Amino acid sequence: MKNLLSLESLSAKEISDIVDLGIKLKADRLGYKPLVDQVWAMIFSKSSTRTRVSFEVGVRELGGSVMMLSQRDMQLGRGEPIKDTARVLGRMVGGAIIRTFDQKDVDDFSEYSGVPTINALTDEEHPCQVLADLMTMRELQGGWEGKKVVYLGDGDNNMARSWIWASERLGFEFVIAAPEGHQPSAEYLARLQNGTVSVISDPKAACENADVLYTDVWVSMGQEDEAEEKVEKFGGYQINRNLVSAANKDALVMHCLPAYRGLEIDEETLEAHSQTIFQEAENRLHAQKAVLVEVSKFSA
Numbered sequence: 001m002k003n004l005l006s007l008e009s010l011s012a013k014e015i016s017d018i019v020d021l022g023i024k025l026k027a028d029r030l031g032y033k034p035l036v037d038q039v040w041a042m043i044f045s046k047s048s049t050r051t052r053v054s055f056e057v058g059v060r061e062l063g064g065s066v067m068m069l070s071q072r073d074m075q076l077g078r079g080e081p082i083k084d085t086a087r088v089l090g091r092m093v094g095g096a097i098i099r100t101f102d103q104k105d106v107d108d109f110s111e112y113s114g115v116p117t118i119n120a121l122t123d124e125e126h127p128c129q130v131l132a133d134l135m136t137m138r139e140l141q142g143g144w145e146g147k148k149v150v151y152l153g154d155g156d157n158n159m160a161r162s163w164i165w166a167s168e169r170l171g172f173e174f175v176i177a178a179p180e181g182h183q184p185s186a187e188y189l190a191r192l193q194n195g196t197v198s199v200i201s202d203p204k205a206a207c208e209n210a211d212v213l214y215t216d217v218w219v220s221m222g223q224e225d226e227a228e229e230k231v232e233k234f235g236g237y238q239i240n241r242n243l244v245s246a247a248n249k250d251a252l253v254m255h256c257l258p259a260y261r262g263l264e265i266d267e268e269t270l271e272a273h274s275q276t277i278f279q280e281a282e283n284r285l286h287a288q289k290a291v292l293v294e295v296s297k298f299s300a
């Protein structure tokens, strides 16, 4: 695996190997240094707490060093094409970790740089987050086999899509509960073949027999103009005592963070499940180190 551009582009084995390796690296945090002498570039065009810190710490723990580049300070921000930026950086860095808007920019960077490229969130997908979430399910529920994961809120965003592909590849049941207009398009769903993903607008019905209730912010970065409409439409999809009571008794409540209390989840539920939620956040580090170990095998 040379790149992590999306979960769609990974096989079931690649996903499951990353989770296994993440668990090993968590148990022996500083014992492995395959990135010695490598400098990795991080190009971030959106805000980040978890992704930025976990990648900076992860690269360093694996023996490498990182350079944080914001689009604002680069010629990229003044109109230099991504393919030219990629061809320059590709001659210098061991690999790149990119958070941006357009998935095509990450794909193009990978193509033109020739170095391992990791999607640290685009409007299309957030694969690193779902790898950490799968690792958390493995730790807390023994895995994803036979599980039902219910995703509530914006069903047509990067998190929902990465979960869709995790379900398609790994075979667990994935239900999106979202209002009409915020569900994945029929065209998108037509790309799936395995019948593991379904979409419903009734949040309570969706939660029945759920093993995991998952949510994300209602308003993703770059979509702030949709805030008013979403807050109005999404009220019934808030994870709270009422929806948790419909799920299995020992269901996990998960959130990729940052959390907006009172919107996608209430304070009481977030705090009651904070152990799980912050374990997911910690697992960003371990799962991404596993990704770095795999893709760095292709660094020059």
Ligand code: CP
Binding pocket: 047, 048, 049, 050, 051, 052, 121, 129, 256, 257, 258
């Ligand atoms: N969950 C996540 O990606 O968090 P950040 O936006 O803080 O990186």
Ligand code: NVA
Binding pocket: 121, 126, 157, 158, 159, 216, 217, 219, 220, 221, 256, 257, 258
């Ligand atoms: N869907 C959110 C995820 C944040 C980690 C966003 O893109 O802002």
